[in-house]
Amino acid sequence: MKQKAPKYSLTIGHLYPDLLNLYGDRGNIACLMKRCQWRDIEVQTIEFQSEDTVDFQKLDIVLLGGGSDREQILVCRKLKKIQADFRSYVEDNGTVLAVCGGYQLLGKYYETREGRIEGLDLVNLYTEQGEDRLIDNIILESPLCKMPVVGFENHGGRTYINNNRPFGKVLYGSGNDGKSGYEGVIYKNVIGTYLHGPLLPKNPQICDHLILKALERKYGPAHLEPLDDIQEQEANTYMVQRLT
Amino acid sequence: MNIRKILAVWAAKAACGACRAMGRQGVTWAGKLALMICPSILREMAGEVRKKIFIVCGTNGKTTTNNLLCAALEAEGEKVICNRTGSNMLNGVAAAFVLAADMGGRLDADYACIEVDEASTRHIFPQFTPDYMVLTNLFRDQLDRYGEIDITMDILKEVIHSAPQMELIVNGDDALSACLAMECRNTWTTYGISEAVTESGDDREMREGRFCRKCGARLVYRFYHYSQLGDYSCPQCSFSRPPIDYDAQEVQVGEQLSFSVGKEHIIANYRGFYNVYNILAAYAAGKNAGLPLKNFNRMLKNFRPENGRMEQFRVQGSGVVLNLAKNPAGFNQNISAVMADETLKDLIIVINDNEQDGTDVSWLWDVDFDRFGSQQINSITVSGIRCQDMRLRLKYADIPSLLEADVENAILARLADGCGNLYVLVNYTALFSTRNILKRLEESRP
Ligand SMILES: [Zn+2]
Numbered sequence: 083m084k085q086k087a088p089k090y091s092l093t094i095g096h097l098y099p100d101l102l103n104l105y106g107d108r109g110n111i112a113c114l115m116k117r118c119q120w121r122d123i124e125v126q127t128i129e130f131q132s133e134d135t136v137d138f139q140k141l142d143i144v145l146l147g148g149g150s151d152r153e154q155i156l157v158c159r160k161l162k163k164i165q166a167d168f169r170s171y172v173e174d175n176g177t178v179l180a181v182c183g184g185y186q187l188l189g190k191y192y193e194t195r196e197g198r199i200e201g202l203d204l205v206n207l208y209t210e211q212g213e214d215r216l217i218d219n220i221i222l223e224s225p226l227c228k229m230p231v232v233g234f235e236n237h238g239g240r241t242y243i244n245n246n247r248p249f250g251k252v253l254y255g256s257g258n259d260g261k262s263g264y265e266g267v268i269y270k271n272v273i274g275t276y277l278h279g280p281l282l283p284k285n286p287q288i289c290d291h292l293i294l295k296a297l298e299r300k301y302g303p304a305h306l307e308p309l310d311d312i313q314e315q316e317a318n319t320y321m322v323q324r325l326t
Numbered sequence: 327m328n329i330r331k332i333l334a335v336w337a338a339k340a341a342c343g344a345c346r347a348m349g350r351q352g353v354t355w356a357g358k359l360a361l362m363i364c365p366s367i368l369r370e371m372a373g374e375v376r377k378k379i380f381i382v383c384g385t386n387g388k389t390t391t392n393n394l395l396c397a398a399l400e401a402e403g404e405k406v407i408c409n410r411t412g413s414n415m416l417n418g419v420a421a422a423f424v425l426a427a428d429m430g431g432r433l434d435a436d437y438a439c440i441e442v443d444e445a446s447t448r449h450i451f452p453q454f455t456p457d458y459m460v461l462t463n464l465f466r467d468q469l470d471r472y473g474e475i476d477i478t479m480d481i482l483k484e485v486i487h488s489a490p491q492m493e494l495i496v497n498g499d500d501a502l503s504a505c506l507a508m509e510c511r512n513t514w515t516t517y518g519i520s521e522a523v524t525e526s527g528d529d530r531e532m533r534e535g536r537f538c539r540k541c542g543a544r545l546v547y548r549f550y551h552y553s554q555l556g557d558y559s560c561p562q563c564s565f566s567r568p569p570i571d572y573d574a575q576e577v578q579v580g581e582q583l584s585f586s587v588g589k590e591h592i593i594a595n596y597r598g599f600y601n602v603y604n605i606l607a608a609y610a611a612g613k614n615a616g617l618p619l620k621n622f623n624r625m626l627k628n629f630r631p632e633n634g635r636m637e638q639f640r641v642q643g644s645g646v647v648l649n650l651a652k653n654p655a656g657f658n659q660n661i662s663a664v665m666a667d668e669t670l671k672d673l674i675i676v677i678n679d680n681e682q683d684g685t686d687v688s689w690l691w692d693v694d695f696d697r698f699g700s701q702q703i704n705s706i707t708v709s710g711i712r713c714q715d716m717r718l719r720l721k722y723a724d725i726p727s728l729l730e731a732d733v734e735n736a737i738l739a740r741l742a743d744g745c746g747n748l749y750v751l752v753n754y755t756a757l758f759s760t761r762n763i764l765k766r767l768e769e770s771r772p
Binding site: 100106107108109112113116132133150156217218219234236278279280283284313314316317320 | 476536537542544685686687688689690691692714715717718719721722723724
């Protein structure tokens with residue numbers, strides 16, 4: 083066993099897993115945790131339940147998952163209380179991964195047939211409910227990594243990202259609105275995306291990107307030890323070959 | 327004489343016979359053909375059942391509960407129709423009736439025990455009105471990952487409303503099932519377990535319905551049995567666990583199951599806490615319908631699950647147990663059942679992503695596979711279409727695994743080099759093919 087003191091330490095904040103937990107978000111957390119631990123980076127995850135207060139000063143990576151529309155309305159009310167702190171965190175280059183409903187909540191609003199769900203307005207985007215749900219496997223080409231990004235999408239909302247950078251170009255699947263050919267959003271160190279599956283295990287380079295950005299914000303220029311990603315790559319390649 | 331009806335019966339029987347080699351699909355096909363020839367056949371035949379019709383709904387445990395109920399009624403000397411193989415949509419249900427008829431199209435049955443897929447109740451209820459509905463539980467299924475549990479509850483509410491005379495038998499430990507029963511005007515009966523049995527309560531486990539359906543507050547639990555099953559109440563409104571009519575006491579879970587309900591002491595040679603609920607549900611349903619169930623324990627002794635629910639095989643000197651595990655709640659219970667066998671074992675996990683399995687495999691990450699990181703496990707092999715995803719899932723629990731996409735090769739390899747005690751956990755579409763492989767291997771003794 084190596085006994086050297088860890089050089090780095092990161093804290094992940096998982097927001098409202100009691101309400102937003104539809105798509106295997108535990109997989110994203112497990113992936114972030116393990117890929118830190120395998121590199122001797124000290125890491126902990128704090129779960130914030132819907133009645134907890136969130137101290138963004140203590141957080142290095144924030145994860146916001148997806149819920150059903152009903153749950154999202156509940157979350158939206160809670161989020162209003164933390165909106166200002168969350169915005170400062172984002173503007174201060176805080177790392178965020180927001181998936182599905184969490185992605186929609188980053189924007190100004192989600193217009194559903196039952197009414198408008200106000201968002202956090204952290205990123206200049208908005209969502210409207212479409213006719214049907216876009217459900218299938220999905221593959222992207224993303225500027226954040228060399229490997230294709232594979233995942234699964236399942237969303238009724240159509241998201242419009244204005245002039246922001248997309249997370250990736252759609253190679254297979256529907257993406258943000260089924261028409262633009264793009265998926266997700268990148269804003270500062272925020273990634274918003276419809277991809278679950280969960281996203282990170284089969285896309286380890288995205289996971290490492292999040293870890294690296296969090297380290298750089300906290301410690302300045304940083305370097306990540308490469309890991310043996312053969313199994314990750316094989317799982318990724320299997321889906322790419324099957325769908326293209 | 328209804329010629330169409332007889333024709334439909336003949337055609338279905340012929341189709342089923344011809345398709346037998348293909349396995350289960352044959353049954354669905356037979357039902358479809360019968361309905362095409364005679365669209366009213368299900369309505370007509372259901373009308374010929376002499377006494378009562380039970381249907382069994384719920385996310386997990388439908389097949390086992392339904393087959394137990396059927397066996398319990400048969401043990402009382404009743405003639406029972408049952409969709410034993412678990413074909414639980416309209417065609418499968420029609421097939422159960424049609425294939426039980428004689429060549430003159432006549433049915434000879436006292437009872438019918440039919441498991442019905444929740445969404446298919448909409449197509450079944452216009453055909454016949456059951457006398458009883460058993461509702462086992464409402465968990466998040468692998469197929470409904472976007473709040474569809476709300477949709478499922480709406481469908482059930484609608485069909486229950488359409489059958490005001492039907493009695494409900496619900497799991498009172500499940501807040502969602504209980505809430506559904508409370509919101510309907512039908513007569514209802516509960517079963518449940520009022521004392522904590524295990525020291526469970528891993529709080530990370532996915533729990534559905536943690537929030538009160540009436541007022542939105544977070545439910546408070548005195549204890550959890552597993553998943554969201556337990557003793558709950560709302561701190562804000564009057565909603566709470568209802569009184570339990572069939573209450574299992576002195577529950578023992580281990581190499582075998584035992585519990586008392588009323589004056590009856592029940593013992594079964596199965597593993598898995600969830601089987602306490604399955605047995606209890608069948609018992610409550612039978613008793614509630616006025617049957618004495620004097621032979622219930624004898625029935626349990628002879629009951630052999632034959633549908634890949636903890637089904638045992640003997641192959642090349644090894645014991646093999648096959649079990650279906652298709653969603654997080656079911657899988658977590660399966661893991662408990664496997665770990666209740668404390669001897670060394672090999673494990674094969676088969677994951678497919680066909681339509682009936684759910685094409686989204688995210689749910690694998692909601693299962694507590696970490697518990698397989700134990701000395702009791704000799705090896706784990708991942709197999710099936712999405713074996714790569716399963717391998718990654720285990721990797722991130724620090725558990726190494728062998729990869730063999732082909733199920734038969736995986737089984738043969740572990741029979742050859744394993745420890746002689748093999749568990750095969752499969753999701754839905756892998757069940758029938760895997761079962762066929764094991765049956766074939768069992769019959770072809772070297
Ligand atoms: Zn309440």
